[in-house]
Amino acid sequence: MESVSSLRLCGIGMLILLLSIVLVLVPLIGFLAPIVGLVVLLIGYNRVSNELGQPKIWGNVLTWFLISLIGGIVVLILSSVLIYVGVPQLYVDVGELEASQELSQIFENFSGLVKSVWWVIGLVVLLFYVFILMSTFFFYRANRMIGEVLGENLFVLSSRLIWLGAIFSIVVVGVIVGLVGAIMLTVAFFTTGKK
Numbered sequence: 001m002e003s004v005s006s007l008r009l010c011g012i013g014m015l016i017l018l019l020s021i022v023l024v025l026v027p028l029i030g031f032l033a034p035i036v037g038l039v040v041l042l043i044g045y046n047r048v049s050n051e052l053g054q055p056k057i058w059g060n061v062l063t064w065f066l067i068s069l070i071g072g073i074v075v076l077i078l079s080s081v082l083i084y085v086g087v088p089q090l091y092v093d094v095g096e097l098e099a100s101q102e103l104s105q106i107f108e109n110f111s112g113l114v115k116s117v118w119w120v121i122g123l124v125v126l127l128f129y130v131f132i133l134m135s136t137f138f139f140y141r142a143n144r145m146i147g148e149v150l151g152e153n154l155f156v157l158s159s160r161l162i163w164l165g166a167i168f169s170i171v172v173v174g175v176i177v178g179l180v181g182a183i184m185l186t187v188a189f190f191t192t193g194k195k
Helices: 003-023 029-052 055-090 103-150 153-167 172-191
Strands: none
Touching (some): 003 172, 029 055, 029 103, 055 103, 103 153, 153 172
């Protein structure tokens, strides 16, 4: 069965991505490991999709990747704008204050600016969350399809845990559930076909 080697390739990609969580502390390797893991994972999913005759698997994986990429870029741009435009305005230059301004008015203006910056931060976090939910849904669909075609429930269960982890990622328990799902998916890639 050719798809077994493609599944192993996906497993290697997932394993590299999981290890990159720890490898982020190592210079250069921490930067390259997630990129290499993602490329290997995408190649593996493409091969699995072709070998199983299920083009929708690759379509879902590609949609997951593109939404994640676009979401990451949008959040990075908005965060950069926030840092370079919003944060410098939080500092009050004492030399520019007029003598007639009352201290309470200065603090009132400063307080309003801080509140607006927090609104923008909240908007960026909400946007990031929405992109995570959208992209992870397509990742869930791709792995669910693999599980259904191969008759392996571990793919379905692990992808469901990853999806639930994304939903509850707003709280810490969601991140842990998603990580457990990713580990289980890696195991599914390596154990399928060994029966």
